Amino acid sequence: MPATRRPHARRWNALPALVRNAPPRVLLVIGAVVVALGVLIVSRPLTSLVLLGVYVGASAVVMGIVELVGRPASWWARSVSAAWILAGLAVLVWLGRSLELLPPVLAVLLVIGGLASIGRAVSRGGASARILALSWGVAQIAFGVLSFTWPDVTVLVLAVVFGVRTIVFGLGVFWRGAVGIRRPRDRAEPFDAQRAVRRRRVRARWAAAGRYALSLVLVATAAGGWWLNDWLDAGAPVVDAFYDPPAEVPSGHGRLIRSDAYLGRLPENGDVTRMLYTTRDAANRPAVASALVIVPKDLPPGPRPVIVWNHGTTGVAQGCAPSLRDASATKWSIPALEQALKAGWVVVASDFSGQGAPGAYPYLIGKGEARSSLDAVLAASELRTDLTLSPDTVVWGHSQGGHAALWTTAIAEDYAPGIDVLGTAVVAPVADPPALARELLSGPPNAMLSVITSWVLVPYSETYADVHLDDYIAEGSRSIVLEMTQRCPSEPGVVVSVLTALGVSEDRPLYNADLTDGALGRRLAENAMTEPLGTPMLVAWGADDEVIPPKLQRDYVQELCAEGQAVRWATYAGYDHLRPILPKSRFLPVLYSWTKNLIEGRDQVVDGCGLR
Structure with a gap:
C-alpha cells in the first residue's frame, strides 16, 4: 500500500521536512542547536527578535518552495505557496526594519496559514481531519486579525509560541538521534500483517478523537480571544465628538470654542461644564484643549476667586482625559472641592492639550502644561454671562499636576498677565524630573516603571526634535513602547501593557540607554522647576509615598528655603502618594x-523654613 502525504504540513516550521532522513549523529547536533535556539527565544523574547525574524522568514520561504514543488499545481496551492514565499522574503530582505514589521508580518502569516488550512479542509481528508483543518484555519485567521489590534502583545506571545514549538521540536529531533544511535538500523521486527492492521485502526480512532478534541480547544480559544478583545475595547474610554475641534477656531489663546454639560458625577455643591478652548502646546504651536469648569450652585454676586486644579498622571493618550472619566469633578479627584464651592470659589481643571482634544500631550513638559491651565481660566471667563472671574487665583496640583502647578505660577505673569496668582499649593510634586528619573532608575526594574518611562519618553520625542526615541529603546521595541502610551491606567487594557512589560523587563531591555543622559536628559533638566516662585507656596507629601520618594520632597523644600522662598510644608506619616488629597485627609x-x-x-x- 503506497504511503500517503500527511495532510497537515508544518507550515510554521520547515525544519521537519529537511531533517527527517538525516543520520542520527546529525540529528543530535541539530536537536541540541534547535533546543538552544528555542530557549533563547523564550527567555529573551525581545532581544532574540533577530533570530526569530530569521527563523520565521527562512521557514516561510523554504516551506513555500517545498509546497510549491511537491504539491499538485492547483491555483489555491500555488497562491498560498507564493504568499508564504513573499512574506518570508519580506522578513529576510528587510530584516533591519522587520523587527518593527515582525508583528504585522506574523499576523499576515497567521491569516495565510488559516486560509491554507481552510483550503485543505474543503479539498481533501476524512471528517475529523477536515474539521480539525477548518478549526485550525478559523483560529489562525481570528488570532491574525486580533494581532493587528494588540501588536505589542503579538510579537511577545508569538515569540514564546515559536520558542516553545522550537524547543519541543528540538527535543524530538534529539531523541530520534539518540534512539537511532542506540538501536542499529538493520534490526527489524518480524512483520505481522493482521497486527499491523489492528494497530492502524486503533491509531486511527485515537487520532480522530484527538482531532475532534483539539478542534474544540481551538474554537474555544478563538472565541475566548474575541471575547477578551471585546471586553478590553468596552472598557476603553470613548472620546466623543465634543472634543473634535472645528475647522476654524477663534484666534489667539485662551478663547472659548464650545461648551457642554459634563457627563460624569456632579459634586454636591456645584454645577460642572466641560469646554473646548484654544491654547498653545509645549512647542508653542496653536492647539486646542479641554477642561472642566466647576461653579458653585449658589453663585454669590461679584467676581469669583479661581482655583486652578492640575490633575495627576492619568496616562498620556487622548482618551485618558479626566473630563472623560466619571468621578473627575468630585471630592475623590479634586481635594477640598466641596469646601471650595461652599466658599464661592470657581474651580477650573484642564485636561492639558493632547488629552480629550487631539494633539501632543505635554507630560512633565512645564510650559505646555502651564499654558493649558492658564488658557482654561481665560476661556472660562467667556463661559457664562452671569459668571465673572476675579483675577485672584490660587494654583493647586498633585504629582504630575504639581509639576504643572509650579510652571503655571512661573509663567503666569508673562503669559496671562490678567491672572494674579496669589499662591501655589502642590502635593507630592514632580519638581525635578531628572532627579526623579535617577531615583527610580537606580532601583530594580519593574513593569509599571517601564510603562511610566514610555509615558515620558514618547511625549518628549514628539515635542523635541533632538530627542530621538530609537536612541533610548532596544531594537525592535518601538511598537511595544508606542502601544504602552495608548492605554490609560483606568482602563482594563492597561493590563496588556503591564503584562507586555513583564515579558521583557528582565535586565530592562526596553530601554538600552541612560534616560537622564543626552538630549533627553537635557530636556528633562529644562523642565525642572526648583527656583523660587516669589509667591507663597504650600508643599505636602505622604511619608510613605510609593511613587515619588519623600527624600526628593525634603530636598526640594530645603533648596527653596536656601533660596529665600516663602514655603509652608508638611509631611504626613502613614500616607502614600494619593492619600493626602483624598476625603478625610489631615491635609485638606x-x-x-x-x-x-x-x-x-x-x-x-x-x-515654614525655620521649622524642622
Whole structure:
C-alpha cells in the first residue's frame, strides 16, 4: 500500500521536512542547536527578535518552495505557496526594519496559514481531519486579525509560541538521534500483517478523537480571544465628538470654542461644564484643549476667586482625559472641592492639550502644561454671562499636576498677565524630573516603571526634535513602547501593557540607554522647576509615598528655603502618594484654610523654613 502525504504540513516550521532522513549523529547536533535556539527565544523574547525574524522568514520561504514543488499545481496551492514565499522574503530582505514589521508580518502569516488550512479542509481528508483543518484555519485567521489590534502583545506571545514549538521540536529531533544511535538500523521486527492492521485502526480512532478534541480547544480559544478583545475595547474610554475641534477656531489663546454639560458625577455643591478652548502646546504651536469648569450652585454676586486644579498622571493618550472619566469633578479627584464651592470659589481643571482634544500631550513638559491651565481660566471667563472671574487665583496640583502647578505660577505673569496668582499649593510634586528619573532608575526594574518611562519618553520625542526615541529603546521595541502610551491606567487594557512589560523587563531591555543622559536628559533638566516662585507656596507629601520618594520632597523644600522662598510644608506619616488629597485627609483643612487666608488677604504663617 503506497504511503500517503500527511495532510497537515508544518507550515510554521520547515525544519521537519529537511531533517527527517538525516543520520542520527546529525540529528543530535541539530536537536541540541534547535533546543538552544528555542530557549533563547523564550527567555529573551525581545532581544532574540533577530533570530526569530530569521527563523520565521527562512521557514516561510523554504516551506513555500517545498509546497510549491511537491504539491499538485492547483491555483489555491500555488497562491498560498507564493504568499508564504513573499512574506518570508519580506522578513529576510528587510530584516533591519522587520523587527518593527515582525508583528504585522506574523499576523499576515497567521491569516495565510488559516486560509491554507481552510483550503485543505474543503479539498481533501476524512471528517475529523477536515474539521480539525477548518478549526485550525478559523483560529489562525481570528488570532491574525486580533494581532493587528494588540501588536505589542503579538510579537511577545508569538515569540514564546515559536520558542516553545522550537524547543519541543528540538527535543524530538534529539531523541530520534539518540534512539537511532542506540538501536542499529538493520534490526527489524518480524512483520505481522493482521497486527499491523489492528494497530492502524486503533491509531486511527485515537487520532480522530484527538482531532475532534483539539478542534474544540481551538474554537474555544478563538472565541475566548474575541471575547477578551471585546471586553478590553468596552472598557476603553470613548472620546466623543465634543472634543473634535472645528475647522476654524477663534484666534489667539485662551478663547472659548464650545461648551457642554459634563457627563460624569456632579459634586454636591456645584454645577460642572466641560469646554473646548484654544491654547498653545509645549512647542508653542496653536492647539486646542479641554477642561472642566466647576461653579458653585449658589453663585454669590461679584467676581469669583479661581482655583486652578492640575490633575495627576492619568496616562498620556487622548482618551485618558479626566473630563472623560466619571468621578473627575468630585471630592475623590479634586481635594477640598466641596469646601471650595461652599466658599464661592470657581474651580477650573484642564485636561492639558493632547488629552480629550487631539494633539501632543505635554507630560512633565512645564510650559505646555502651564499654558493649558492658564488658557482654561481665560476661556472660562467667556463661559457664562452671569459668571465673572476675579483675577485672584490660587494654583493647586498633585504629582504630575504639581509639576504643572509650579510652571503655571512661573509663567503666569508673562503669559496671562490678567491672572494674579496669589499662591501655589502642590502635593507630592514632580519638581525635578531628572532627579526623579535617577531615583527610580537606580532601583530594580519593574513593569509599571517601564510603562511610566514610555509615558515620558514618547511625549518628549514628539515635542523635541533632538530627542530621538530609537536612541533610548532596544531594537525592535518601538511598537511595544508606542502601544504602552495608548492605554490609560483606568482602563482594563492597561493590563496588556503591564503584562507586555513583564515579558521583557528582565535586565530592562526596553530601554538600552541612560534616560537622564543626552538630549533627553537635557530636556528633562529644562523642565525642572526648583527656583523660587516669589509667591507663597504650600508643599505636602505622604511619608510613605510609593511613587515619588519623600527624600526628593525634603530636598526640594530645603533648596527653596536656601533660596529665600516663602514655603509652608508638611509631611504626613502613614500616607502614600494619593492619600493626602483624598476625603478625610489631615491635609485638606490645611489646604483650605491656607487658600482661604490668601484669598481674603489675612495674615498667616506662610513660611515654614525655620521649622524642622
